[in-house]
Amino acid sequence: MASKRFVSIGECMIEMSGGDDRLYRLGFAGDTLNTAWYARALLPADWSVDYVTALGDDLYSAQMREFIGKAGIGTAHIQEIKAKRPGLYMIHQADGDRHFTYWRGQSAAKLLADDAEALDAALDAADIVYFSGITMAILAPRARGRLMKAIVKARNGGARVVFDTNIRPVLWTSPEIMQAVLTSAASISDIVLPTHSDEAPFFGDRDITATAERYLGLGVEEVIVKDGSNPALVATAELREHVSAGSGLAVVDATGAGDSFNSGYLSARIAGASPVEAAQRAHAVAGVVIGHKGALVAPELLDRA
Template sequence: MRYDVVALGETLIDFTPAGRSASGMRLFEQNPGGAPANVLAALAKLGKKTAFIGKVGRDMHGDFLLETLQNAQIDTRGVMQTDEAFTTLAFVSLTESGERDFSFARKPGADTLLCDADLDMELLQNTNIFHVGSLSLTDEPARSATFSAIRAAKAAGVVLSYDPNYRALLWPDVQTAIDHMRSLLPLTDVMKLSDNECELLTSLADPAQAAKHLVAGGIPLVVVTLGAEGALVCTKDGVQTVPGFACETVVDTTGAGDAFWGAFLSMLSECSKYPEEISLDEAADFARFACAAASLCVEKRGAIPAMPTLQAVMERLR
């Protein structure tokens, strides 16, 4: 089987606020998440063939995540379960505007124990795009496994997609995060980062300047998400800004960037071009489609359950 996108990294539980109990205690809702898994869920909802490579605990949360991925039509043959660590948990606090703050139970988490022996080479060699984030770089052996997987995919001519998802609490210090997050840049073919990650990845705070710097450094196609303002795309031909879509009500921004990137990668996979062949106008069209998907995601709670259908995205575009 040939896949549109295979991703490697973390799948975890986002415990998101869900009101208070009768006695006044805060309630949390168990939501499946993890950026690479969220991206695949967005792709699968848009009709793409996807597979996930990762590790979860042999526990109730790991079982739940496996079931969730399978129900989302994501191939889980590359997902391992371990007795050595518990499935990673993220507790999410939401502000009144829907923005997030995180606390993690990951010392270690099962996702950090992914090793070379766990990698399904057949998946890595039979996909159009291989997608990774940066959380698999925080700890060994997952860091080395990530590089092994990238080398295998690149040897097979697969496009590497990278989304450096910065979570300060998961790194010992900022400089360590910068060093490891930048280590994937020379291998990357298409990249998404948020406006507040620009300085970490390039030492340039301005999104346009940061994107140009990354393209000049050898990444053919770079996208910077700008929150409600939309996104900025950059190729060798220049920079173009794509406005966001108005939302009915912002309920939860968890997974919005992943919905965006899943939708963008769906367009890239569908066009059957390599990133260096994508024109600036084509990249802007991809980003407009992705902005519509992200605007729908934030209108629902959670990440994987909030990913929109192709029909919903097309209606928002109209």
């Protein structure tokens, strides 16, 4: 039997964390890579997981590619862009919370959709295509169109398309453009995984149900609205059900919680779970992740989920 393919599209960045005495630890992370990481940990062995992005021709791009490959994630469709570099961000603690400073000007990932043929090859025979609002935000307008065209082609070929809106207003030139692009991306997706608290200020959703109804109205089959530590809402044409996370969870670091939730949900659905059962599994996976530092926890820790 041929291997099934989970393809995640987006940007991986250099992460500099720590900062005590101005000493930082170098790592690699990014929303769509985080989801690919947890998908690889949770999906059965007959599934391959591939990451689609663009990197530069520098030392850190090479290290990033090696890191991704060692995690069991396919790198064959990572493009190399001459004279470009990965994006970088630094994390610092202030007022009891994590704050991020980004450098993306020379990020090769901004060009990941410039080659239409490479995109088509990357998505060929995909069973799941996963992308996010950040994927769309970093691209130029025409590149967004090329990416959406390639995703629609893959969907017409039988792929299920999954979209996490992952709203980051600072990446967009205006709220209006952000709203239009996110709505267009959701409209070509089968499953959408938004976060209510991110959506409400820009789309005017009065509650979590309004967020779900807005995406269902676009023709999306499954909408799972995350809401931090509050219950998630699972919504389909026939179903509206709130699914609570476990009680008493210790939050060490919430980085990557939503990304791991998404992988928990998708891996459970692939295994035959109902949407509600999959949301319960997603909460359990995210509950493990928030109990450890960093966006990427060791796969063996997920055995506790």
